[in-house]
Amino acid sequence: MKDTAAYDLVIVGASFAGLVCARAAAIRRLRTLVLEAKRDPGARISTTGILVKEAAEEVDIPPHLTRTVHGVRLYSPSLRSVDLFAPGYYFLTSNTADLLRWLARDCQTAGVQMRCSTKLDRAVRQGEMIFLPQLGLRTRYLVGADGARSTVARLFDLGRNTKFLTGLEVEFPELPMADPDFLHCFLDSRLARGYLAWVAPAPGFFQAGLATNEDAKPDLRAFLTHTEKLFGFSKVSVKERRSGRIPCGGLVYPFAAPRVLLIGDAAGHVSPLTGGGIRLAFRYGRRAAQLIADHLTRHGPPPEAVLAREIPTMRKKLILRRVMNAPPPNWLYDMAIGTPLMNWFARKIYFHRRAGLGDRLETLEQHIKSSV
Numbered sequence: 001m002k003d004t005a006a007y008d009l010v011i012v013g014a015s016f017a018g019l020v021c022a023r024a025a026a027i028r029r030l031r032t033l034v035l036e037a038k039r040d041p042g043a044r045i046s047t048t049g050i051l052v053k054e055a056a057e058e059v060d061i062p063p064h065l066t067r068t069v070h071g072v073r074l075y076s077p078s079l080r081s082v083d084l085f086a087p088g089y090y091f092l093t094s095n096t097a098d099l100l101r102w103l104a105r106d107c108q109t110a111g112v113q114m115r116c117s118t119k120l121d122r123a124v125r126q127g128e129m130i131f132l133p134q135l136g137l138r139t140r141y142l143v144g145a146d147g148a149r150s151t152v153a154r155l156f157d158l159g160r161n162t163k164f165l166t167g168l169e170v171e172f173p174e175l176p177m178a179d180p181d182f183l184h185c186f187l188d189s190r191l192a193r194g195y196l197a198w199v200a201p202a203p204g205f206f207q208a209g210l211a212t213n214e215d216a217k218p219d220l221r222a223f224l225t226h227t228e229k230l231f232g233f234s235k236v237s238v239k240e241r242r243s244g245r246i247p248c249g250g251l252v253y254p255f256a257a258p259r260v261l262l263i264g265d266a267a268g269h270v271s272p273l274t275g276g277g278i279r280l281a282f283r284y285g286r287r288a289a290q291l292i293a294d295h296l297t298r299h300g301p302p303p304e305a306v307l308a309r310e311i312p313t314m315r316k317k318l319i320l321r322r323v324m325n326a327p328p329p330n331w332l333y334d335m336a337i338g339t340p341l342m343n344w345f346a347r348k349i350y351f352h353r354r355a356g357l358g359d360r361l362e363t364l365e366q367h368i369k370s371s372v
């Protein structure tokens with residue numbers, strides 16, 4: 001008789017990493033279940049949801065869920081600014097709640113079963129299987145895509161994130177004074193110690209936020225007051241507030257045990273420098289599903305052995321994170337903004353390998369012309 005409560009793969013967490021993993025697993029014919037603590041994957045979002053170009057290339061997202069932004073306007077603490085572009089580069093800002101709902105529907109179409117309002121709190125190994133007592137079901141493989149403070153990591157004694165940035169953000173339905181063609185990024189060692197503050201245009205709304213390292217408490221109100229003359233926040237009402245912790249200590253170790261694997265934030269797949277995790281969640285979420293399917297159906301190698309070779313160690317970014325944790329005084333940022341060295345460095349961070357040599361600053365029109 002068929003064991004109806006047995007799955008090939010149970011994934012804990014229906015966000016970027018878990019949903020991309022689940023869809024790829026179901027397409028490879030694994031019987032896949034996703035458990036999500038929230039009532040729906042798009043509820044209580046805690047991310048800005050900006051996709052760098054490389055993330056946008058991993059998943060084919062319907063255009064109405066995103067907005068293309070070509071440039072970064074970088075501000076010094078005294079609010080002097082410089083506009084940065086790189087040929088062919090762009091970001092997608094997203095309606096993250098709807099994007100996650102769309103990813104979840106796509107999973108279900110591929111055959112994934114989804115249980116929301118279900119928080120995993122127990123799991124035990126039973127021979128070759130993992131047993132989830134609270135649900136009375138067993139699985140051949142368990143994936144923890146359950147975020148920065150992973151329950152799966154705790155239950156199986158895996159590595160845990162220990163270093164974090166703390167992010168606060170508010171959403172405005174509109175911000176008429178903001179130039180929507182730019183991500184507005186603010187260097188300020190007092191207000192956004194160890195990271196940045198930002199104002200980001202999204203499809204149909206705007207987000208303003210900041211993150212700080214553990215030496216400082218984020219004070220979003222102070223940032224909104226400081227930049228009021230640029231954006232006129234006081235004239236617009238706040239639609240939503242969000243907050244969250246961003247792992248910035250690099251990969252956790254160990255990230256797997258037999259038939260148990262962590263992906264996404266749970267595994268520390270977040271750039272320690274930029275705090276971006278969506279690209280790695282997409283890439284290694286999907287890759288994990290391919291490797292698990294190979295392992296379970298074609299006697300492929302243990303997924304963790306392959307992933308350990310493929311996932312970048314982020315050593316250079318961890319060194320830069322240490323530098324950013326003790327940021328320069330604000331007067332130095334004010335002096336450096338717009339200098340060739342600073343522009344080069346900023347372009348390197350924002351546009352990765354596309355930064356190029358030299359210091360080619362363009363207007364938006366020139367940039368779009370050179371990109372097509």
Ligand SMILES: Cc1cc2nc3c(=O)[nH]c(=O)nc-3n(C[C@H](O)[C@H](O)[C@H](O)COP(=O)(O)OP(=O)(O)OC[C@H]3O[C@@H](n4cnc5c(N)ncnc54)[C@H](O)[C@@H]3O)c2cc1C
Binds near residue numbers: 050151209
């Ligand atoms: C303020 C802020 C802004 C950010 N902005 C960006 C950005 O613009 N671009 C970018 O690339 N990255 C950004 N990040 C980082 C990015 O959001 C994360 O790297 C990304 O969300 C990680 O995805 P994930 O699927 O691994 O985990 P998460 O998105 O954290 O999702 C984990 C899921 O697991 C569920 N879960 C947790 N525990 C359980 C349990 N026990 N049982 C069942 N379900 C459970 C949670 O409810 C959640 O749905 C930001 C982070 C923050 C905090």
